[in-house]
Amino acid sequence: MRPGQRFLVLCLLSSAVAVAAAGSLTLAVDPYAVWGIPRIEGFNAVKPDIYTHADLAKIAQARRLAPKGVILGNSRMDVGLDPESPSWPVEARPVFNLAIPGHGLGGDLANLRRVFGGGTAPRVAVIGVDFLDFLVDPSRREAAPDLAPPNDGLLVRLHDFASTTLSITALIDAVDTLRAQHDPYSPNMTERGLDTMHQYEEFVQTEGHYDIFYQRNVEYIRTQLGRGTAVVAPDGRRSSSFDELQAIIDWCRSRNVALHLVIYPYHADLLEIFRVTGIWPAFETWKRMLAAMVAREINAGRDDKVHLWDFSGYNRFAIEEVPPKGDRKTKMRWYWEAGHFKSALGELMLRRIFDATAPADFGIRLDPTTVESQIDAARTQAAHYRATHPADVARIDKIYRQLSTRQRRR
Amino acid sequence: MLFNSYEFVFAFLPITLLGFFVLAKVGRDFALTWLLAASLVFYGWGHWSFLPVIVLSVVCNFLFAHLLARYRRTPLLALGVGLNLAALGWYKYAGFFAANANALLGTSVDVGNVVLPLGISFFTFQQITYLIETFRSGTPEASLVREGLFVSFFPHLIAGPIVHPREMLPQFARTRFALRYNDLAIGLAIFAIGLLKKAVLADGIAHYASPVFTAAESGESLDFFRAWGGALAYTMQLYFDFSAYSDMAVGIARMFGIRLPMNFNSPYKATNIIDFWRRWHITLSRFLRNYVYFALGGNRHGNVRRYVNLMGTMLIGGLWHGAGWTFVVWGGLHGLYLVVNHFWMVLRHRAGAGAQKSTWLGRRCAHLVTLLAVIFGWVFFRATSFDGAIRILEGMAGVNGITLPEALIHRFHDFAGLLTDAGIRFTPGGGGEFLFTWIWLAALSVIVFFAPNTYELMRRYQPVLIRTEGVPTVGAALPLSAGWIEKIAWRMSAGWAVATGLVLAAGILALPRVSEFIYWQF
Numbered sequence: 001m002r003p004g005q006r007f008l009v010l011c012l013l014s015s016a017v018a019v020a021a022a023g024s025l026t027l028a029v030d031p032y033a034v035w036g037i038p039r040i041e042g043f044n045a046v047k048p049d050i051y052t053h054a055d056l057a058k059i060a061q062a063r064r065l066a067p068k069g070v071i072l073g074n075s076r077m078d079v080g081l082d083p084e085s086p087s088w089p090v091e092a093r094p095v096f097n098l099a100i101p102g103h104g105l106g107g108d109l110a111n112l113r114r115v116f117g118g119g120t121a122p123r124v125a126v127i128g129v130d131f132l133d134f135l136v137d138p139s140r141r142e143a144a145p146d147l148a149p150p151n152d153g154l155l156v157r158l159h160d161f162a163s164t165t166l167s168i169t170a171l172i173d174a175v176d177t178l179r180a181q182h183d184p185y186s187p188n189m190t191e192r193g194l195d196t197m198h199q200y201e202e203f204v205q206t207e208g209h210y211d212i213f214y215q216r217n218v219e220y221i222r223t224q225l226g227r228g229t230a231v232v233a234p235d236g237r238r239s240s241s242f243d244e245l246q247a248i249i250d251w252c253r254s255r256n257v258a259l260h261l262v263i264y265p266y267h268a269d270l271l272e273i274f275r276v277t278g279i280w281p282a283f284e285t286w287k288r289m290l291a292a293m294v295a296r297e298i299n300a301g302r303d304d305k306v307h308l309w310d311f312s313g314y315n316r317f318a319i320e321e322v323p324p325k326g327d328r329k330t331k332m333r334w335y336w337e338a339g340h341f342k343s344a345l346g347e348l349m350l351r352r353i354f355d356a357t358a359p360a361d362f363g364i365r366l367d368p369t370t371v372e373s374q375i376d377a378a379r380t381q382a383a384h385y386r387a388t389h390p391a392d393v394a395r396i397d398k399i400y401r402q403l404s405t406r407q408r409r410r
Numbered sequence: 411m412l413f414n415s416y417e418f419v420f421a422f423l424p425i426t427l428l429g430f431f432v433l434a435k436v437g438r439d440f441a442l443t444w445l446l447a448a449s450l451v452f453y454g455w456g457h458w459s460f461l462p463v464i465v466l467s468v469v470c471n472f473l474f475a476h477l478l479a480r481y482r483r484t485p486l487l488a489l490g491v492g493l494n495l496a497a498l499g500w501y502k503y504a505g506f507f508a509a510n511a512n513a514l515l516g517t518s519v520d521v522g523n524v525v526l527p528l529g530i531s532f533f534t535f536q537q538i539t540y541l542i543e544t545f546r547s548g549t550p551e552a553s554l555v556r557e558g559l560f561v562s563f564f565p566h567l568i569a570g571p572i573v574h575p576r577e578m579l580p581q582f583a584r585t586r587f588a589l590r591y592n593d594l595a596i597g598l599a600i601f602a603i604g605l606l607k608k609a610v611l612a613d614g615i616a617h618y619a620s621p622v623f624t625a626a627e628s629g630e631s632l633d634f635f636r637a638w639g640g641a642l643a644y645t646m647q648l649y650f651d652f653s654a655y656s657d658m659a660v661g662i663a664r665m666f667g668i669r670l671p672m673n674f675n676s677p678y679k680a681t682n683i684i685d686f687w688r689r690w691h692i693t694l695s696r697f698l699r700n701y702v703y704f705a706l707g708g709n710r711h712g713n714v715r716r717y718v719n720l721m722g723t724m725l726i727g728g729l730w731h732g733a734g735w736t737f738v739v740w741g742g743l744h745g746l747y748l749v750v751n752h753f754w755m756v757l758r759h760r761a762g763a764g765a766q767k768s769t770w771l772g773r774r775c776a777h778l779v780t781l782l783a784v785i786f787g788w789v790f791f792r793a794t795s796f797d798g799a800i801r802i803l804e805g806m807a808g809v810n811g812i813t814l815p816e817a818l819i820h821r822f823h824d825f826a827g828l829l830t831d832a833g834i835r836f837t838p839g840g841g842g843e844f845l846f847t848w849i850w851l852a853a854l855s856v857i858v859f860f861a862p863n864t865y866e867l868m869r870r871y872q873p874v875l876i877r878t879e880g881v882p883t884v885g886a887a888l889p890l891s892a893g894w895i896e897k898i899a900w901r902m903s904a905g906w907a908v909a910t911g912l913v914l915a916a917g918i919l920a921l922p923r924v925s926e927f928i929y930w931q932f
Contacts, residue, residue, distance in 0.1 A: 004591025007907045014911030163922035
C-alpha cells in the first residue's frame with residue numbers, strides 16, 4: 001500500500017471509529033432522553049442539558065408514556081405544573097408536561113399533533129395561555145398563524161438524530177451529564193416533563209430572590225417596550241395566537257378532549273409592569289375576547305369540556321413579598337420570579353381546576369357572565385395593592401423610568 | 411452549497427471526486443467538463459435562479475476575451491471591464507445608491523428587490539483579471555470549459571481566493587489528471603483542519619459575538635467588558651471563519667490535484683498594517699494593488715498622491731465587501747492606517763532606522779497597536795449601522811462604566827471591596843456568559859498568536875501555489891518555518907493519520923450546527 005493510500009485508510013478509519021465512539025457514548029448516556037435509555041441513579045438520571053433540546057426530549061418522552069393528561073404552554077407551565085401531582089383526576093393519568101419554554105400556541109398545537117398522531121388523543125389538556133403572546137404592534141406585520149402540520153420528514157429526522165446523537169454538542173452534553181449526577185443544583189427534567197428548577201435554588205442561594213426578580217423585571221420591561229401594546233390593532237388585526245388557540249380548541253373538540261385554558265398567576269411585579277407599560281387595558285380586553293371564544297364552545301354544548309380559568313390578579317399569592325436585596329436565605333413559597341410560579345402554587349391551581357371543594361377565591365372560571373365582575377375585582381385589588389405596597393410599586397416604576405428614558409434617548 | 415454541510419461532505423464531494431477521476435481515465439476534457447458541471451450544481455444548489463448570471467458571465471467574458479485578443483484596443487478593454495462592473499453594480503449597489511440618492515435628492519427611485527447572486531463580487535474580479543491579462547498577453551484561453559472552470563471551480567467560487575488566470579489555466583491545461591492518493595490525503599487533512607476551525611471554533615465563538623452586536627444595534631448601552639468581549643469575539647470569529655474557508659478551499663482543490671494560491675497567512679501576527687494586508691485576504695489585496703492602486707498611479711507621483719491613491723483603493727476595497735456606509739468607513743479606516751504606516755516608514759527611513767532595526771519590545775508594541783487598529787475596524791465591519799458601531803466603541807472606551815457579574819463577587823469576595831473602590835459596578839446574572847466569553851477568547855488567542863498555521867504545518871507538501879520570480883509554480887515551497895514547527899509539522903505518518911482522523915471526526919460531529927461562512931455575504 002502506498003503511503004498516501006495507507007494514510008487515507010487510517011485517517012478515515014480513525015475518524016469513523018471516533019464518530020462511532022462518540023455516538024455510542026451519547027446513546028448510552030442519552031443526555032436529551034430521546035432514546036429512552038433507562039435513567040440510572042449516579043449515571044444518567046440527572047440530565048443537565050436536556051433543555052437545549054427541550055422539544056425533542058419532551059416529544060420522545062411523551063410518546064413513550066402515551067399520556068391521558070397533558071400540560072401545554074410556555075416555561076411558566078413547564079416549571080409550574082407537576083404532572084405527578086395527586087390532584088390530577090384518575091382519568092387524566094398518566095400526565096405529561098409538554099409545555100416548552102418560549103413556545104407559543106402554534107408550537108403547542110404542533111407538539112400535540114406530534115405526540116398524538118393517528119387518531120389518538122389525551123382525555124384532559126391543561127393549557128397555559130400567555131397574554132403577552134397576544135399583543136400586536138400596528139407598525140409591524142403580524143406573523144401568519146403557525147397551523148401547518150409539523151414537518152417530520154426523513155431529512156428532519158436524520159438531522160434530529162445527528163444533532164442529538166452524532167454531534168459534538170451531544171458528546172459534550174453526555175460528558176456533562178456524567179459529571180452532573182451529584183450536583184444538587186443541576187438543571188433537570190423529570191421523566192414526566194417537569195423542570196425541577198434546581199438551578200434556580202442555587203441562584204436564590206447565591207444571588208437571592210431580589211436579584212432574580214430585578215433581572216427578570218428588567219427583561220420583561222425591555223421586551224415590552226419593543227412590543228405592541230394592544231390585542232386588536234386599530235385596523236382590526238389580531239395576533240395570530242388567536243387563530244392558533246382556536247385551532248387547539250378545534251383539535252380538542254374533534255377528539256373530545258376536556259380542555260382547561262389557564263390564565264397564569266403572574267406575580268404582582270409583572271402585573272405592575274402591565275400597568276406601567278400601558279398594557280393593562282389590553283389585558284382586560286384580552287380576557288373578554290378569550291371568554292367570548294370559550295362561550296362559543298359552551299353554546300355549542302361543550303360547557304363540561306372547555307374551561308377558561310383566570311388565576312391572575314393581585315390575589316394573596318401574587319402579592320407574595322419579594323425578600324430585600326442581599327437576602328439570600330429567604331426562599332419564596334410561591335414564586336421563583338415575577339413570571340414563573342413554583343409548583344407549590346401550581347398544586348393549588350390543579351386543586352382548583354379538578355377539585356370542586358377547593359377555595360373559590362383563587363382561580364375564577366371565566367365566561368361572558370363572569371368576566372366583567374372579575375375585571376372589576378382585579379381593578380379593585382390593584383388599587384388596594386398600590387395603596388398598601390408603595391415601595392414595591394416604586395421599585396417597578398423606577399426600573400421602567402430608567403429603561404424607557406434610555407429608549408427615548410435612542 | 412456549504413462546505414460544512416452533510417450534503418457536501420457525504421454526497422457532493424465524494425461523487426464529484428469519483429466522477430472526476432473515472433472520467434479522467436477517458437480523457438482530460440471529460441473530467442474538466444464534469445468538474446465544471448459539478449461546480450455549477452454546487453453554485454446553483456438552493457439558488458438555481460443565480461445560475462444564468464454566472465453562465466452568462468462565463469460565456470460573455472470568454473467571447474469578449476477573444477475579441478480583445480484580436481483587436482487589443484484599450485476602449486474595448488474598458489468596455490469589457492465596465493460591463494462586468496455594471497453587472498456587479500446592479501446586483502450589489504443599485505439599492506444602496508438608489509437609497510442614498512433618494513435621501514439626498516428627495517427622489518423616490520425604487521430598484522425593486524434585487525437579490526445578490528452568491529460570489530458575484532469574487533467572480534467579477536476574476537473576470538476583470540482575465541480580460542486585462544488577455545489584453546496584455548494577446549492570447550485568450552482556447553477552451554470555454556477551462557475558462558469556465560477558472561471562474562467557477564467550486565472550491566474558490568463563492569469566497570475566494572480571487573485567482574489569477576496564470577495560476578489556474580496552466581493547471582487545467584495539463585495533459586492528464588490521475589488519482590493521486592498523496593493529493594487526496596493532503597487535501598483531506600487541510601480540509602479537516604478547516605472544517606474544525608469553522609464548525610467548532612468560528613461557530614463556537616460566534617455565540618459570544620452576535621448577541622453583543624445585536625444588543626448594540628437595538629440601542630442597548632454596553633459596559634466595558636461586554637463591549638470588548640463582543641468585539642474580540644467577532645475578531646476571532648471572523649479570523650477562524652475566513653481561515654477555515656480558505657483552508658477548506660485549498661484542501662478540496664488539492665484533492666483534485668489543483669493548488670490554489672494562499673489567501674490567509676496568520677494575519678493577527680502582523681506587526682503593522684502593511685504586513686496585515688499581506689496576510690489577510692491576500693488575493694484581494696493583490697487585485698486591489700494590481701488593478702486599482704497601480705491604475706490610479708500607485709506611488710509614481712510622489713508621496714501625497716500615493717497616500718490619496720492608497721485611500722481611494724481601500725475605500726473601494728471597503729465598498730467591495732458590502733453596499734453600506736459602515737463598510738466604506740472600514741475601508742477608509744484601513745486606508746488611513748496604511749497612509750500612517752507608510753508615513754511612519756518614511757519618517758523611520760529619514761531617521762536612519764530601517765524596518766529591520768527593531769527591538770523585541772518595539773515589535774510587540776507595533777503588534778499591539780496593529781491589533782487594536784484592526785479590532786477597531788472590525789467593529790464597523792460587523793455593525794449594521796453607525797449607531798450600533800458607536801455604541802460598541804463607547805462601551806470599549808469605558809463610557810458606560812465597568813461592570814462585572816455579581817456571581818463573581820461571591821466567588822472572589824476577597825477582592826470585592828477593591829473592585830468596588832475602583833469604580834467597578836456589579837450586576838445580577840450573566841456570570842457564566844462572562845466567564846465563557848473570556849475563556850474562549852484566551853484559548854483562541856493562543857492558537858492565533860502562537861500556533862503555526864495550516865500552511866506552515868503542511869509546508870513540506872507544498873499546500874499552496876507559490877510564485878517564484880513572479881510565476882505561479884506548482885510544487886514551490888513556502889519559506890522554512892521555525893525549527894520547532896518543522897519538528898512537529900504534519901507528515902504522512904500513521905500518527906498524523908489518526909490525528910487527522912480525529913480532527914475530521916470533530917468537524918463532522920460539529921456539522922449539525924451548520925452556519926454560513928461570513929465571506930459568503932460579500
